[in-house]
Amino acid sequence: MDKVELADPAISEEDRLNRAFAALSDPLRRRIVARLAQGDATVNELAEPFSVTLQAVSKHLKVLEDAGLITRRREAQRRPCHLDPEALGRLTAWIEGYRQTVEERYERLDALLASQENQP
Amino acid sequence: MDKVELADPAISEEDRLNRAFAALSDPLRRRIVARLAQGDATVNELAEPFSVTLQAVSKHLKVLEDAGLITRRREAQRRPCHLDPEALGRLTAWIEGYRQTVEERYERLDALLASQENQP
DNA sequence: GATGTATTCAACCTCTAGGTTGATAAAGCG
DNA sequence: CGCTTTATCAACCTAGAGGTTGAATACATC
Secondary structure: OOOOOOOOOOOOHHHHHHHHHHHHOOHHHHHHHHHHHOOOEOHHHHHOOOOOOHHHHHHHHHHHHHOOOEEEOOEOOEOOEEEOHHHHHHHHHHHHHHHHHHHHHHHHHHHHHHHHHHOO | OOOOOOOOOOOOHHHHHHHHHHHHOOHHHHHHHHHHHOOOEOHHHHHOOOOOOHHHHHHHHHHHHHOOOEEEOOEOOEOOEEEOHHHHHHHHHHHHHHHHHHHHHHHHHHHHHHHHHHOO
């Protein structure tokens, strides 16, 4: 049987959300995400615009990777990073689910108020 | 001149994102958000399902409030919490901006590859 | 095989997040 | 007014985040 390389099943959906939201709570990591949206980049390229050490950026990338937001391939000595849009999609799905629930409650409330105006 | 009660302008958009994503990175706070999507609730009501102290929940609510995700009104001794769907919307807007950038890059790449197949 | 380049590992430091307990504040109620 | 309910404040503890420096690994090149 092959070794499973994809998404560790021992990591729950809850953990994935924990890590992904935590990953995006750091401004440097958000800037990294913004950069990666433009296209893949190596650790050095990602570190260049910032005034922190390469090691710090390397740690940030590990956080993003553990959160499932980025993947990395090997290319000689380089480890180019790739932003996974599906992971971002899962986050918006979580948020939007609740946002829409609230919006729908508002609509139902509006409808109720409107119907009561007709029969005072 | 009236005292400004709404969104402290000293808090940058960056800070707002920091706090909002950090707020959602905690599983208990996400469950609180899920509960509030169903309707407003007091601190006691929110704390009831969980095995932590009331004080802990009170702290969590402060985090959510400082992140702008919830607002609170006064009702006798109670402080009912209200989930702000617009705050959630700002988060999805941030995420979706980058997710769509990536998706569009894919589409352009697909188009390029398709056009190259026609002229080998 | 020695050297250079890209990245990570390891040890360490400091600050904060999330939890606890105990005391305090504010508003209704007998 | 004293008592109860609801919620917060204050002090404390522990684990982890995010940063640093210095050493180690992995591949490419000379």
